Amino acid sequence: MGRYVIRRLLQMIPVFIGSTFLIFFMVYALGDPVAALFGDKAPDPATAARIRQELYLDAPLWKQYLHYMAQILTGNFGTAFNGQDVLELMADAFPVTLRLTIVAILFEIVIGITLGLLSGLRRGRSVDTSVLLATLVVVSIPTFVSGYVLQYLFGVKWAVVSPSVSPAAPFDQLLLPGAVLALTSLAYVTRLTRTSIAENSRADYLRTAVAKGLPRHRVVTRHLLRNSLIPVVTFIGTDIGALMGGAIVTERIFNIHGVGYQLYQGILRQNSPTVVGFVTVLVIVFLVANLIVDLLYAVLDPRIRYA
Amino acid sequence: MEQPATLLDVRDLHVEFRTRDGVAKAVNGVSYSVAAGETLAVLGESGSGKSVTAQAVMGILDSPPGFVTGGEVLFRGRNLLTMGEEHRRRVRGAKLAMIFQDALSSLNPVMTVGAQLGEMYEVHQGMTRKDARARAVQLMDRVRIPAAKERVRDYPHQFSGGMRQRIMIAMALALEPDLIIADEPTTALDVTVQAQVMDLLAELQREYNMGLVLITHDLGVVADVADKIAVMYAGRIVETAPVHELYKRPAHPYTRGLLDSIPRLDHKGQELYAIKGLPPSLTAIPPGCPFNPRCPRAQDICRSDRPPLYAVEPGRASACHFWKETLDES
Amino acid sequence: MPEPDPLDKETITPAGGGAMTLATSDAETLEGGPIPGGTQSGKARSLWSDAWHDLLRSPVFVLSALVIVFLVVIAIRPSLIASGNPLSCDLAKAQEGSQPGHPFGYDTQGCDVYTRVVYGARASITVGVCATAGAALLGGVLGGLAGFFGSWWDALLSRLADVFFGIPIILGGLVFLSMVTSGSVWPVVGFIVLLGWPQISRIARGSVVGAKQHDYVQAARALGAGGTRLLLRHIAPNAVAPVIVVATIALGTYIALEATLSFLGVGLKPPTVSWGIDISNASNQIRNAPHMLLWPAGALSLTVLAFIMLGDAVRDALDPKLR
Numbered sequence: 004m005g006r007y008v009i010r011r012l013l014q015m016i017p018v019f020i021g022s023t024f025l026i027f028f029m030v031y032a033l034g035d036p037v038a039a040l041f042g043d044k045a046p047d048p049a050t051a052a053r054i055r056q057e058l059y060l061d062a063p064l065w066k067q068y069l070h071y072m073a074q075i076l077t078g079n080f081g082t083a084f085n086g087q088d089v090l091e092l093m094a095d096a097f098p099v100t101l102r103l104t105i106v107a108i109l110f111e112i113v114i115g116i117t118l119g120l121l122s123g124l125r126r127g128r129s130v131d132t133s134v135l136l137a138t139l140v141v142v143s144i145p146t147f148v149s150g151y152v153l154q155y156l157f158g159v160k161w162a163v164v165s166p167s168v169s170p171a172a173p174f175d176q177l178l179l180p181g182a183v184l185a186l187t188s189l190a191y192v193t194r195l196t197r198t199s200i201a202e203n204s205r206a207d208y209l210r211t212a213v214a215k216g217l218p219r220h221r222v223v224t225r226h227l228l229r230n231s232l233i234p235v236v237t238f239i240g241t242d243i244g245a246l247m248g249g250a251i252v253t254e255r256i257f258n259i260h261g262v263g264y265q266l267y268q269g270i271l272r273q274n275s276p277t278v279v280g281f282v283t284v285l286v287i288v289f290l291v292a293n294l295i296v297d298l299l300y301a302v303l304d305p306r307i308r309y310a
Numbered sequence: 311m312e313q314p315a316t317l318l319d320v321r322d323l324h325v326e327f328r329t330r331d332g333v334a335k336a337v338n339g340v341s342y343s344v345a346a347g348e349t350l351a352v353l354g355e356s357g358s359g360k361s362v363t364a365q366a367v368m369g370i371l372d373s374p375p376g377f378v379t380g381g382e383v384l385f386r387g388r389n390l391l392t393m394g395e396e397h398r399r400r401v402r403g404a405k406l407a408m409i410f411q412d413a414l415s416s417l418n419p420v421m422t423v424g425a426q427l428g429e430m431y432e433v434h435q436g437m438t439r440k441d442a443r444a445r446a447v448q449l450m451d452r453v454r455i456p457a458a459k460e461r462v463r464d465y466p467h468q469f470s471g472g473m474r475q476r477i478m479i480a481m482a483l484a485l486e487p488d489l490i491i492a493d494e495p496t497t498a499l500d501v502t503v504q505a506q507v508m509d510l511l512a513e514l515q516r517e518y519n520m521g522l523v524l525i526t527h528d529l530g531v532v533a534d535v536a537d538k539i540a541v542m543y544a545g546r547i548v549e550t551a552p553v554h555e556l557y558k559r560p561a562h563p564y565t566r567g568l569l570d571s572i573p574r575l576d577h578k579g580q581e582l583y584a585i586k587g588l589p590p591s592l593t594a595i596p597p598g599c600p601f602n603p604r605c606p607r608a609q610d611i612c613r614s615d616r617p618p619l620y621a622v623e624p625g626r627a628s629a630c631h632f633w634k635e636t637l638d639e640s
Numbered sequence: 641m642p643e644p645d646p647l648d649k650e651t652i653t654p655a656g657g658g659a660m661t662l663a664t665s666d667a668e669t670l671e672g673g674p675i676p677g678g679t680q681s682g683k684a685r686s687l688w689s690d691a692w693h694d695l696l697r698s699p700v701f702v703l704s705a706l707v708i709v710f711l712v713v714i715a716i717r718p719s720l721i722a723s724g725n726p727l728s729c730d731l732a733k734a735q736e737g738s739q740p741g742h743p744f745g746y747d748t749q750g751c752d753v754y755t756r757v758v759y760g761a762r763a764s765i766t767v768g769v770c771a772t773a774g775a776a777l778l779g780g781v782l783g784g785l786a787g788f789f790g791s792w793w794d795a796l797l798s799r800l801a802d803v804f805f806g807i808p809i810i811l812g813g814l815v816f817l818s819m820v821t822s823g824s825v826w827p828v829v830g831f832i833v834l835l836g837w838p839q840i841s842r843i844a845r846g847s848v849v850g851a852k853q854h855d856y857v858q859a860a861r862a863l864g865a866g867g868t869r870l871l872l873r874h875i876a877p878n879a880v881a882p883v884i885v886v887a888t889i890a891l892g893t894y895i896a897l898e899a900t901l902s903f904l905g906v907g908l909k910p911p912t913v914s915w916g917i918d919i920s921n922a923s924n925q926i927r928n929a930p931h932m933l934l935w936p937a938g939a940l941s942l943t944v945l946a947f948i949m950l951g952d953a954v955r956d957a958l959d960p961k962l963r
């Protein structure tokens with residue numbers, strides 16, 4: 004187990020370097036941060052050169068990258084071009100997005116697993132067919148469409164929730180955005196649970212459980228659900244990273260000042276330190292979530308524990 | 311003893327599978343009975359309906375697509391098929407237990423064997439988890455699993471095939487049932503281990519005076535342990551007989567074919583006999599005797615009239631129009 | 641958009657799963673009669689023809705295929721059903737509702753929404769088809785080779801795929817495409833191929849590794865079949881089915897991704913006609929003129945739905961286990 008963790012951690016390093024360098028490359032090599040600073044005006048060459056030197060932009064790209072990573076390791080994410088400390092921006096933005104993600108994950112767990120269980124147990128019946136169809140429809144509607152429509156219906160037309168979120172972003176205001184963010188994944192969780200339940204309910208060990216004379220609820224909870232949820236838990240775990248990175252659309256619709264909002268602003272204004280800093284942290288979140296999922300998998304399924 | 315002589319009495323059982331490709335008539339009027347301390351071997355090829363019959367008796371048929379469409383399953387004189395599900399559940403596992411073929415897939419991969427064994431006591435007897443775990447260790451000792459105390463915390467995949475099948479046996483034995491149905495209990499095992507597991511099962515059966523229904527396609531296993539045999543073909547019993555009589559003088563051409571296809575040392579060098587053709591598709595069982603397309607003895611009557619189970623001798627029956635001729639041939 | 645596709649079940653086989661299940665009881669409960677089969681090439685062939693037969697009987701498949709054919713036709717010749725010009729607009733008619741000859745009404749610029757919805761199909765279909773073809777080709781070949789040859793080549797490719805997986809797809813799109821000034825479909829296609837191939841390559845790798853372990857492949861190898869022959873004749877046909885399924889579903893999600901990126905202002909840009917752009921423009925007018933949003937949004941969702949349902953139906957047909 005310990006060796007497995009170490010091996011996985013070592014495997015993460017090249018992936019981390021690769022992903023962050025890719026983003027770094029896109030931002031610093033494809034774009035021109037200094038030109039962006041001046042907007043439409045042509046920068047005075049001397050000033051531009053001075054800024055480049057100050058910001059370490061005159062060095063070769065790999066040196067810039069190393070310099071940047073070294074800074075990050077000491078906790079210095081640099082300052083945005085408008086003078087704001089990137090770390091401060093993060094301290095404001097990440098808790099908001101984290102709350103949003105938690106709400107979304109809760110929706111996935113509660114609604115997704117329940118629906119998946121229901122339709123998996125009634126495979127081929129009308130409940131199953133309608134749930135399956137509903138998931139396909141939900142997957143097909145892009146978040147920005149469902150977001151605006153639901154915001155209009157719940158926030159404006161029926162006015163049951165506030166259509167936009169205040170800067171403090173408390174949990175109750177995040178219910179609707181969380182549901183919107185969760186929608187697509189929720190449909191996947193439903194389908195995954197259903198498939199897994201359907202497969203496992205035909206497994207030999209389930210027949211054994213019935214033959215042992217166990218009551219149905221025990222067969223379902225102890226034997227069927229416990230086994231069927233292994234892939235679902237894995238998916239939800241990986242989804243944490245994906246949701247935090249994907250919250251950008253939802254945050255824009257509901258005007259939530261989270262990670263996605265800051266990133267979007269950063270990209271539009273070519274505010275390179277913000278973009279690279281935020282993406283780096285997101286990549287870390289994503290990798291750590293994946294690692295935890297891998298370890299969790301070994302805990303949930305003893306067959307791979309000693310492999 | 312004042313117990314009724316017969317433990318399990320299956321009468322005219324019919325089971326069908328309703329699939330997309332049509333209705334498969336898997337069991338078509340099967341009757342057999344087992345008494346306490348008795349071993350009935352149910353013999354047949356894949357698709358003969360022997361396992362489906364057992365699943366219907368246990369009440370663990372996959373439904374849909376499987377449906378019991380007729381007959382009775384009397385257990386100690388009470389019809390299991392008309393019993394309420396809750397009542398039936400209490401019988402299942404406690405009075406009537408089953409051992410499956412493939413212990414690796416039949417045991418829950420993510421639960422320790424101790425938890426799976428102990429569950430029987432927790433559910434049926436309301437025992438605490440701790441007591442149940444202690445009983446699980448005893449059970450594992452009983453089926454001679456070494457170091458039971460330590461291994462009770464292991465998972466099924468950590469055991470060898472033979473040890474896993476012992477755990478299956480222990481689980482069936484847990485509540486000292488009246489009757490055990492063993493569905494090909496040794497098929498998935500190495501030959502050397504097969505004998506050990508079979509001996510253990512026979513020994514425990516004697517000790518607890520249980521009835522045993524042994525489902526198999528292996529004539530070799532049958533000879534040593536069974537009292538009587540029911541041979542199944544295309545969802546029907548084609549011959550029943552006490553085991554030694556059947557071996558000596560089969561009364562059905564299919565049984566004869568099965569016996570002739572066993573390799574024998576004294577016939578070394580001869581070509582091995584094989585029944586020609588394949589069993590019929592259960593969605594299209596031929597009219598008349600279902601065995602007629604493969605039968606060396608088939609006449610016109612076999613293609614038109616389905617043979618009933620003719621009483622051959624006391625305790626013997628054969629579903630062949632020409633049972634007499636077949637019997638005399640031997 | 642979710643990147644890994646959980647619709648497709650995990651191809652991880654737990655240790656020690658396979659060899660023990662001799663499955664006589666399985667055949668007994670379901671098939672009844674003799675088990676169909678015979679040679680392996682016969683099995684592969686019957687898998688495809690069985691699948692085709694099943695698909696034609698599936699209303700989901702027939703319906704989604706018809707929708708897709710229709711979409712492709714209007715993507716090629718939008719003038720067949722829309723006589724107007726999507727770029728000729730009349731500000732005087734801004735945001736007007738449905739009226740004769742203009743069933744979907746007008747948008748903020750006074751453009752005919754119906755015409756724009758019809759013309760919008762072209763961008764979506766082009767991006768979807770080209771990006772899927774690129775990602776399937778690149779991912780299929782790379783993943784297939786990695787699965788077949790294994791060793792360092794496999795390890796390198798898996799890490800490389802991880803690198804692309806590590807970047808949240810919408811973020812990557814924002815960063816990458818915001819550097820591009822062209823508003824045509826090609827940068828979007830390129831970006832989707834760049835981030836989309838790892839998903840396909842994982843599937844292709846997994847199914848090639850799975851196919852490699854089949855007894856008949858081992859048999860062919862034992863009989864002296866060479867590497868190329870083995871790959872092309874025995875492994876590829878069996879590994880291709882999962883790739884087709886995932887690619888079909890991915891096509892739908894790529895279309896949604898393009899619309900999302902266009903919505904965020906970094907994908908397609910005017911004068912390209914795109915549902916994503918139209919939805920974005922309509923989004924702040926939803927209270928006054930909901931028709932501006934609903935028609936392109938409906939067209940977009942229907943298109944995505946058609947491809948996802950098609951993929952779903954194909955998967956059901958190719959995976960008889962799940963019936």
